[in-house]
Amino acid sequence: MTESQIPGTVHVVEDDPVLADALCLLLMSRGLSAVAFPSGEAFLAAVDADWPAGPACVLMDVRMKELSGIEAFDRLRARKPSLPAPVIFLTGHGDITMAVDAVKNGAFDFFEKPFNDNRLVDRVMQAMAESRSRLEHDDSSGRIRNRLDRLTAREKDVMELILKGRLNKIIADELGISMRTVEVHRSNVFSKMGVRSAVELARLLENLDD
Known part of the structure; x- marks a missing residue:
């Protein structure tokens, strides 16, 4: 199975289990694979342990207990600077400034709650396309380096x-x-x-x- 044939995976990082389940159901109803993480720590542990093949994106709440979405994003960039998974933040009204700053620092986008389901899924699809493009570039670069070797x-x-x-x-x-x-x-x-x-x-x- 080639990269373009591997279903995309959306990593939902949300400490509200009701919202996390709703997001996963929404994404799966549009043909995407979705996996939920109850905290930024759990997500980062999964990234360190085994990142799946194929295109992916991260849907992350800004405000979470213990480790905020912004802090998790900063740690993700430090640990995996070349990770081909665009990050989309979900934010409340009071967190918009932080989300905007995160976009300036490399996040893909942010959505203010409550959000429009169709617009969110459309943006997730665009993030998945960006992820696939990054993977293809990485694959091409790898082949070139193999030739150089x-x-x-x-x-x-x-x-x-x-x-x-x-x-x-x-x-x-x-x-x-x-x-x-x-x-x-x-x-x-x-x-x-x-x-x-x-x-x-x-x-x-x-x-x-x-």
Whole structure:
């Protein structure tokens, strides 16, 4: 099963069991998988233990006992800065300022209670699409890094100079090797990286910085 075929999972972090159950039922009625956590601590423990494969997002209440949603979000970012799961906050009127600040710091969105069910689900779907996009980018970056790992040290030296626009003769002079050896290394670099030109190579490696 590919990433695009794995059903999305919404992690509902809500200490009100009635609201948590209602949210899970709402999300499941729209074809999403939903799992509830009664506290920020329980959610973070699950993140540390075993994060599921596939797209996901987090629906988190701002105001919870012991550990607030904002504190849980801050700890989540510190522990899993590359976690591909957008966070949507649920907030009361008095917590809007905190929720806005959280969005500025990387949260996906926030909804003030009481919220419109359809609008919330639509936004969750958008968050899931964003999660899938992040996963695809991570997967692409992983494949590129695997290709880079196949290069020898000398091939990496040659590749670096190719990316700087050096001609074969200049590369040979700088590395103290023959032009024929440069040509062999250049061919190996293109073959292992799955490209046909220096331009394609540069474009491929740009994906690691996006």
